[in-house]
Amino acid sequence: SPSTSILPLGCMLGLTACKEAFEDYRRYKSDVMVNARTSLLFDSATKSWQPVLWKEIRVGDIIRVESKGDHSSQFPADLTVLATGEVHDTCFIE
Secondary structure, X not given: OHHHHHHHHHHHHHHHHHHHHHHHHHXXXXXXXXXXXXXXXXXXXXXXXXXXXXXXXXXXXXXXXXXXXXXXXXXXXXXXXOOOOOHHHOOOOO
16 A cells, blocks of 8 residues: 555655754754854954954955964864964974
8 A cells, every 4th residue: 555655754754854954953053153263364454463253254364373382273164374483384284
């Protein structure tokens, strides 16, 4: 009978949709936390470094990434290294 085939399929699709919705919600909460982090942005108007939320960083912005002691700071993806303070301008990214 068609109902014996549709009922298990409908249950599986419903469970899969619930699981995907839960994972999307967790990813959303994680993204909100990450986007609330700050970096230093060069403000050309004041010629100074200003703290800015990661979600406010745009293409073309100049960001300063600093290491803090033995621990390097985290920074948003898709950055181009222009200069480093290390010997021979080396930069190690994990």
